[in-house]
């Protein structure tokens with residue numbers, strides 16, 4: 001089971017959006033995926049997918065006896081989701097130290113873990129529980145500088161760093177991709193997700209942008225990223241030429 005943590009040092013970078021869309025795209029590729037909300041204090045996955053009120057959440061099983069498999073919710077798309085509870089009472093009982101052991105009792109090809117922001121106890125528990133990390137940044141200096149800190153911590157914990165994903169790229173007045181790579185210790189940028197209003201539209205409709213608008217800029221960028229993770233060749237060049245897509249991947253377009 002590939003346990004991949006979607007993380008960033010700063011808040012609001014696009015972790016949850018990316019976790020749900022990478023999961024959706026992997027699911028569409030026919031992969032067995034469990035998306036798990038490891039953001040235990042401010043869980044959002046359930047809200048993004050319109051399943052905020054399920055019978056059992058990760059919070060209900062984060063104790064000695066709880067069976068995490070009982071908190072798996074089967075989404076209509078076929079994706080398995082373990083959401084968090086949005087109740088304040090659940091917050092008080094949070095025990096991140098159980099996360100690793102609980103996740104190890106799951107079984108699927110991919111475990112996509114949405115992380116909380118920062119480098120606190122909760123984020124570190126998620127980092128400890130995963131094997132591989134995707135480091136998300138926005139194309140701005142503070143975000144990238146903090147991303148480097150996360151790289152260093154992941155290295156110390158001997159986690160495999162798959163690469164960097166630049167989220168919410170708008171174009172003008174932003175850091176260039178090669179400058180980001182330089183600052184990120186030359187870790188490769190493996191995905192560039194543009195700012196796209198379809199993301200907000202999907203949020204309102206409580207679905208992933210990939211499921212609702214697969215041909216949107218963001219939808220295609222997440223599809224490309226999912227292909228990268230599986231090692232499959234992305235072959236959706238029908239709407240744009242190969243060269244356009246190539247430039248997009250490099251963040252030059």
Ligand SMILES: Nc1ncnc2c1ncn2[C@@H]1O[C@H](COP(=O)(O)OP(=O)(O)OP(=O)(O)O)[C@@H](O)[C@H]1O
Pocket residue numbers: 008010011012013014015016017018039044115116117167168169193194195196197199200203218
């Ligand atoms: N590519 C995008 N285009 C437009 N809006 C986006 C994009 N990615 C994320 N957003 C918006 O940015 C906001 C923050 O996104 P998200 O919740 O995914 O961030 P996060 O890193 O999970 O935040 P937190 O640290 O609070 O968990 C949301 O309103 C989301 O809709």
Ligand SMILES: [Mg+2]
Pocket residue numbers: 015016017039044114115
């Ligand atoms: Mg989030």
